[in-house]
Amino acid sequence: MLSLKNVSKSYDNKKNAVDSLNLEVKKGEIMGFIGPNGAGKTTAIKMITGILSPSEGEITINGVDIDKSPLRAKINFTYVPDHPAIFDAIKGIDYLNFIADMYDVAVEQRRERIERFTKAFQIDHALGQPINSFSHGMKQKLLVSGALIPDPKLFILDEPLVGLDPQSAKILKDVMKEHCNNGGTVFFSSHVLEVVENLCDRVAIINKGKLIACDTPENIKKNTNATLEQIFLEMTKDE
Numbered sequence: 001m002l003s004l005k006n007v008s009k010s011y012d013n014k015k016n017a018v019d020s021l022n023l024e025v026k027k028g029e030i031m032g033f034i035g036p037n038g039a040g041k042t043t044a045i046k047m048i049t050g051i052l053s054p055s056e057g058e059i060t061i062n063g064v065d066i067d068k069s070p071l072r073a074k075i076n077f078t079y080v081p082d083h084p085a086i087f088d089a090i091k092g093i094d095y096l097n098f099i100a101d102m103y104d105v106a107v108e109q110r111r112e113r114i115e116r117f118t119k120a121f122q123i124d125h126a127l128g129q130p131i132n133s134f135s136h137g138m139k140q141k142l143l144v145s146g147a148l149i150p151d152p153k154l155f156i157l158d159e160p161l162v163g164l165d166p167q168s169a170k171i172l173k174d175v176m177k178e179h180c181n182n183g184g185t186v187f188f189s190s191h192v193l194e195v196v197e198n199l200c201d202r203v204a205i206i207n208k209g210k211l212i213a214c215d216t217p218e219n220i221k222k223n224t225n226a227t228l229e230q231i232f233l234e235m236t237k238d239e
């Protein structure tokens with residue numbers, strides 16, 4: 001579903017923020033993307049979503065090259081960024097309808113999905129209000145709801161749990177699981193290793209721009225009694 005082949009990105013033509021990254025995310029799986037601050041997660045996600053062009057390498061989504069055919073690639077995924085940058089003078093419902101229009105979601109389907117997701121996240125009562133009146137958590141939940149309305153083949157989230165209360169985080173985790181159970185694919189970055197360990201089919205660990213592990217949490221922990229957090233800290237510590 002998502003493939004990165006030898007992908008590198010340098011911001012200064014000296015150091016690679018992402019360095020020869022190879023990664024395959026299969027249809028139907030949840031993959032967690034973890035790494036210390038500055039490891040290159042957001043840079044990789046920005047290249048995957050077409051916000052940045054790779055300095056080298058190729059990224060395909062459902063077989064379509066995001067750099068060469070951005071519109072055809074973008075039909076296949078939605079993305080929730082780490083900082084909700086959202087045009088906030090409009091009402092919540094107008095934002096959701098705008099997303100539904102962009103992805104050509106039929107009226108009946110959008111009605112059902114808007115109701116389902118905004119009720120689950122308990123923001124349905126506020127959809128008639130302008131987004132600039134929403135709290136940070138409400139904006140985050142509106143963004144996630146919007147990203148689910150097209151029922152994307154691939155759902156990409158950059159640190160989606162930041163700023164969500166435990167109830168909302170639980171709902172989001174359930175929604176991500178359900179999306180995969182229904183044949184969708186989820187790729188998300190997080191610093192919450194316990195969530196990654198419990199939620200993900202596979203985990204990719206990036207450090208200093210390089211992929212240092214990509215496997216199931218069980219295999220990464222194989223033959224140890226350590227938690228994913230302990231192994232992560234050991235793998236990414238500065239020598």
Ligand SMILES: Nc1ncnc2c1ncn2[C@@H]1O[C@H](COP(=O)(O)OP(=O)(O)OP(=O)(O)O)[C@@H](O)[C@H]1O
Pocket residue numbers: 011017035036037038039040041042043044
């Ligand atoms: N716009 C930019 N210009 C120059 N350097 C950048 C830019 N954005 C990121 N970097 C650098 O690229 C490297 C990777 O940063 P990136 O934001 O991708 O890491 P991250 O894993 O998402 O970190 P965090 O966990 O802190 O969000 C870091 O060294 C960072 O300083």
